[in-house]
Amino acid sequence: MTDADASDADTDAPADDSAADALSRREALKAAVAVGGATGLAACVDRLDGAEPVPAGDGPDAHPERQFAWNDFVRTDDAGNWQYPSHQTLLYLTFPREGPPADADREAVAGALDALDRAYAWSHEGLLHSAAYSPRYFERFGDPLAVPDDVSLPEPTPLADYETPEFDTQDVLVHLASDRPDALLAAERALTGDADEANGVSFPSALTDALEVDARRTGFVGAGIPRQKADGIEGIPADNPVPKASPLFMGFMAGFRQNQATEDDVTIGEGPFAEGTTKSVGNWRQRLSDWYGEQDHEQQVMEMFSPGHAVNDLVEGVGENLGDDSGIDRFTDEVVPNAKEYGRVGHAQKAARANRDGDGNPLLLRRHFESADEGIASLHFPSLQRSIDQFEGVRRAMNGVDATEATPAVRQRVNNGILEYIFVRHRGYFLVPPRSLRALPTPDGAAG
Numbered sequence: 001m002t003d004a005d006a007s008d009a010d011t012d013a014p015a016d017d018s019a020a021d022a023l024s025r026r027e028a029l030k031a032a033v034a035v036g037g038a039t040g041l042a043a044c045v046d047r048l049d050g051a052e053p054v055p056a057g058d059g060p061d062a063h064p065e066r067q068f069a070w071n072d073f074v075r076t077d078d079a080g081n082w083q084y085p086s087h088q089t090l091l092y093l094t095f096p097r098e099g100p101p102a103d104a105d106r107e108a109v110a111g112a113l114d115a116l117d118r119a120y121a122w123s124h125e126g127l128l129h130s131a132a133y134s135p136r137y138f139e140r141f142g143d144p145l146a147v148p149d150d151v152s153l154p155e156p157t158p159l160a161d162y163e164t165p166e167f168d169t170q171d172v173l174v175h176l177a178s179d180r181p182d183a184l185l186a187a188e189r190a191l192t193g194d195a196d197e198a199n200g201v202s203f204p205s206a207l208t209d210a211l212e213v214d215a216r217r218t219g220f221v222g223a224g225i226p227r228q229k230a231d232g233i234e235g236i237p238a239d240n241p242v243p244k245a246s247p248l249f250m251g252f253m254a255g256f257r258q259n260q261a262t263e264d265d266v267t268i269g270e271g272p273f274a275e276g277t278t279k280s281v282g283n284w285r286q287r288l289s290d291w292y293g294e295q296d297h298e299q300q301v302m303e304m305f306s307p308g309h310a311v312n313d314l315v316e317g318v319g320e321n322l323g324d325d326s327g328i329d330r331f332t333d334e335v336v337p338n339a340k341e342y343g344r345v346g347h348a349q350k351a352a353r354a355n356r357d358g359d360g361n362p363l364l365l366r367r368h369f370e371s372a373d374e375g376i377a378s379l380h381f382p383s384l385q386r387s388i389d390q391f392e393g394v395r396r397a398m399n400g401v402d403a404t405e406a407t408p409a410v411r412q413r414v415n416n417g418i419l420e421y422i423f424v425r426h427r428g429y430f431l432v433p434p435r436s437l438r439a440l441p442t443p444d445g446a447a448g
């Protein structure tokens with residue numbers, strides 16, 4: 001697939017025959033990511049005649065120590081907002097024995113991940129990836145995790161009275177992201193032992209020499225892609241109202257640069273896991289018939305951003321006109337007055353209240369992407385922050401309890417941001433160690 005193909009990825013009508021070929025090749029690749037495994041890859045490789053080579057990597061020592069150092073290696077839009085890779089896969093893996101892993105397990109994992117860094121350039125055109133570890137994994141060792149006092153990594157928990165997520169307590173989460181579906185699939189195939197090479201690099205071992213894949217979840221993000229994927233999936237009205245320009249199913253951009261923590265902000269500063277971070281990953285089912293059927297654009301803006309955004313007409317279309325800042329800080333003190341005056345409050349407005357440090361900078365670095373796995377519209381919500389309690393604080397602020405107490409018009413899940421339309425299915429918490437400790441680390445950081 002060439003850059004030119006990629007850039008027209010979201011148009012519906014190919015201009016000529018070669019564009020038509022490119023489009024069908026691209027569709028085949030996207031379908032292959034969703035299918036995955038050997039069948040998906042075979043379908044994908046068959047379609048790759050004439051595709052651009054995928055850039056090779058420089059090896060683990062040359063790639064950033066922060067496994068989550070993605071921002072300098074992805075595309076940005078005209079306003080400088082980071083645009084994360086179009087295709088992403090989450091592999092949840094378990095260690096199949098009681099107790100801690102052995103050195104041989106660690107070597108197998110290190111061999112596979114190091115080979116990945118040789119195979120693919122650290123960029124959206126190659127492959128961005130990270131390996132992260134759950135609290136349950138570290139418990140295997142019986143020793144405390146050597147992180148500073150202000151870093152928490154608890155077991156996941158419900159964050160609203162009505163939430164019933166299934167908790168992801170698998171040992172390891174490997175996150176793969178690329179604009180190239182063929183690279184994503186070939187990498188996964190080598191990591192899971194279906195191939196012994198990827199992008200011309202031989203893999204001495206696979207993750208599955210030590211671990212078992214428990215769950216595989218896929219997704220996508222970027223203007224136009226959700227609309228293309230929305231046809232016929234559960235949660236999206238049959239007439240597919242998802243705007244062409246929208247990077248997400250709900251019809252708005254998210255992740256404005258000024259409303260995101262920087263990578264520096266979320267980095268653990270001291271101890272053996274310095275240059276690491278914590279990662280919360282939720283999966284949220286979306287039911288958007290009322291979102292699109294009963295709400296006009298102004299009402300959507302009220303519930304997604306704030307009533308102030310709606311009455312001041314601040315959001316055009318998907319919100320590109322906002323530039324690199326949603327402008328939410330003007331409205332974070334207005335939650336209760338807005339509830340009383342408009343009978344509605346905004347999602348961003350509520351969440352942002354808890355998403356600032358003492359200097360007013362955001363705490364969370366959100367990297368959401370959509371999914372059509374199992375034919376259901378859902379959002380994968382990975383969020384990086386220095387400490388998991390920061391994520392929990394923000395999620396609880398989304399409950400808008402003060403707004404529900406201020407007026408009967410705002411209820412737990414009605415007129416209360418976007419809570420009426422999204423339902424958490426999975427939640428897991430992980431530590432993302434520095435690259436040099438990413439292979440089955442011990443909690444004291446002595447090995448990994």
Ligand code: HEM
Binds near residue numbers: 256304328351355394
């Ligand atoms: C389908 C689900 C979701 C969609 C479509 C969505 C979309 C958005 C949009 C459009 C904004 C405003 C623009 C921006 O600053 O990015 C926003 C803000 C925000 N969202 Fe979500 N969101 C979803 C779920 C969540 C969840 C589960 C959390 C969990 C904590 C969350 C946390 C935040 C935060 C913290 C902000 C405010 C950013 C700030 O501090 O200024 N969102 N979201």
